[in-house]
Amino acid sequence: MNKLSKDLRYTESHEWVRRDSEQEITIGITDHAQEALGDLVYAEIYPVGKRLDAGDVCAVVESVKAASDIYTPLAGTVAAGNPVLAKSPEIINRDPYGEGWLLKVKTAHPVDLSGLLDAAGYERMLAEAH
Amino acid sequence: MSTLIFGHSRPGRRAPGLAPECEEAIDDLPNDLLRKHPPALPEVSELEVVRHYTRLSQQNFSIDTHFYPLGSCTMKYNPRAANHLAMLEGFLGAHPLAPERGRQGFLACVFELQEMLQAVTGMSRVVLNPMAGAQGEFAGMAMIRRYHEMRKDAGRNEVLVPDAAHGTNPASAVMSGFRVREIPTDREGDVNMEALRAAVGPQTAGIMLTNPSTLGVFERRILDIAKIVHEAGGLLYYDGANLNAILGRVRPGDMQFDVLHLNLHKTFSTPHGGGGPGAAALGVGPRLEPFLPVPFVARSEAGGLVWVEEGDRPETIGRLSAFMGNGGVLLRAYVYARLLGRQGMRRVSEYATLNANYLARELEAAGFELAYPRRRASHECIVTLKREAREWGVSAMDFAKRLLDYGVHAPTTYFPLLVPECLLIEPTETESPETLDAFVLTMTKIREEVQNDPERVRNAPWTTPVRRLDDVRAARELDLAWHPQGGLDKA
Numbered sequence: 001m002n003k004l005s006k007d008l009r010y011t012e013s014h015e016w017v018r019r020d021s022e023q024e025i026t027i028g029i030t031d032h033a034q035e036a037l038g039d040l041v042y043a044e045i046y047p048v049g050k051r052l053d054a055g056d057v058c059a060v061v062e063s064v065k066a067a068s069d070i071y072t073p074l075a076g077t078v079a080a081g082n083p084v085l086a087k088s089p090e091i092i093n094r095d096p097y098g099e100g101w102l103l104k105v106k107t108a109h110p111v112d113l114s115g116l117l118d119a120a121g122y123e124r125m126l127a128e129a130h
Numbered sequence: 131m132s133t134l135i136f137g138h139s140r141p142g143r144r145a146p147g148l149a150p151e152c153e154e155a156i157d158d159l160p161n162d163l164l165r166k167h168p169p170a171l172p173e174v175s176e177l178e179v180v181r182h183y184t185r186l187s188q189q190n191f192s193i194d195t196h197f198y199p200l201g202s203c204t205m206k207y208n209p210r211a212a213n214h215l216a217m218l219e220g221f222l223g224a225h226p227l228a229p230e231r232g233r234q235g236f237l238a239c240v241f242e243l244q245e246m247l248q249a250v251t252g253m254s255r256v257v258l259n260p261m262a263g264a265q266g267e268f269a270g271m272a273m274i275r276r277y278h279e280m281r282k283d284a285g286r287n288e289v290l291v292p293d294a295a296h297g298t299n300p301a302s303a304v305m306s307g308f309r310v311r312e313i314p315t316d317r318e319g320d321v322n323m324e325a326l327r328a329a330v331g332p333q334t335a336g337i338m339l340t341n342p343s344t345l346g347v348f349e350r351r352i353l354d355i356a357k358i359v360h361e362a363g364g365l366l367y368y369d370g371a372n373l374n375a376i377l378g379r380v381r382p383g384d385m386q387f388d389v390l391h392l393n394l395h396k397t398f399s400t401p402h403g404g405g406g407p408g409a410a411a412l413g414v415g416p417r418l419e420p421f422l423p424v425p426f427v428a429r430s431e432a433g434g435l436v437w438v439e440e441g442d443r444p445e446t447i448g449r450l451s452a453f454m455g456n457g458g459v460l461l462r463a464y465v466y467a468r469l470l471g472r473q474g475m476r477r478v479s480e481y482a483t484l485n486a487n488y489l490a491r492e493l494e495a496a497g498f499e500l501a502y503p504r505r506r507a508s509h510e511c512i513v514t515l516k517r518e519a520r521e522w523g524v525s526a527m528d529f530a531k532r533l534l535d536y537g538v539h540a541p542t543t544y545f546p547l548l549v550p551e552c553l554l555i556e557p558t559e560t561e562s563p564e565t566l567d568a569f570v571l572t573m574t575k576i577r578e579e580v581q582n583d584p585e586r587v588r589n590a591p592w593t594t595p596v597r598r599l600d601d602v603r604a605a606r607e608l609d610l611a612w613h614p615q616g617g618l619d620k621a
Contacts, residue, residue: 065544065547089606
């Protein structure tokens, strides 16, 4: 039911993270998260240049059911927000791992995603929760 | 959808019988403040006005016409006696600035309500000045903030909120300038104690709890939670949203809470939502008393009742509105509390929990899955329709919409967020066993429809004045105002 991309890393709070370069990551929400939230109607990405500690809120997404904070797993600064979201937040529902990405973070240190879940680990976590 | 009142408008049509006579001409307003054109009011006859609004009222789902098991909202019957007495001429005609000596009757009602709520919550003082539950929460958090500031302990900037809390709790904490840290719930619906122990520290300003929680279960380790948070230097905030489950039996003060708000429109049966303004009581333990918002009623040394104002309370967080809360609503809560008395309040929670548990067991027996089958329900219970969603592709929302066709207001859907495809069902104490049985039968019938004719359920409701609304589009293209053609001023 849930599509999982094998190339990404995952958080327990249902973000996915991709390493783009030595010091940049892209963050989005998982297919499970978009399905649980339902139709997204609004996404607010924190402004470019905003400094973030690991675990800080970096975006807020809102559906007809709920508003949900999005956290960055690594410290850094907001490098870019997905410009499509302001007009078409539903892209997150349609393509959560692709065009529905949320933001890019320029990390304070070289990207290290070893503390996050891989696809199998995230899948296991979902299976245990339900 | 029915026509707006403007759609009935015809030039020159009037309802003169309803317009008050204007005794004196108002001719001293500055010219530049006068509007250039008459406002675009509908021009209709008296009969059209009566028909239009009567029709609208008939289209309404209300507790007076339908079973309304909207979880977390306590949609109990509002006794007519409370309404009747609050509308006595002496109350209606009073002015909020009238001298105290001429308002002793009203002040006595407010004072006695304060005292009754103190007794039933176990707090050392209760005031009634918040204009709504959310404002009560805001004032409560502002007092916690002031408490830490006065102790020169301003580093406490974090509020703990369990994920089973009401959505207003994190919002109120943020509005009051705190950061929110979420505490997870364990499998049986209690606060995860390990996570709580790991989260408290010198940054902890307090914790906001609803007990019973929004999962419809009583937080069993509340005294341990209180100890952990108090030892870390934080305070405990009680959200009174679910007080109906424990009224007259368990007191928040005895659970070691430092501050609380009660939604009078829930537990104390004042009109809800569109039926009237909300109102809240705010209660505190001794530590927060100096910071209470004003005004509230106290007995003066001479024996009369007086408003306690800013001048009497140098450490108060201030006023929440120009006057003293929603007086008319407080009167209804007062009459309700007096009608019940001490024994009656215990019966409220007895029947509220009996009804919820009866409904939970009957629904379970009818094959529905409870979210917490091993727990006794509080005043509400949660059914999860994840199996129905998986096997037949119908959602909790589809069930909710179909219930409308059967004359039942839908329970709360998709809340709490922790439970997939959930219905949060709160029957309240004022429903009869026959109504509860009819609800279970209706749910069973809808499940049969799901198996035989799922489109019937997926496309419900069929019988309401408005069919399924496009809630996604409504949120994405937010438009809250109606604009007459050509703008608000008629050219």
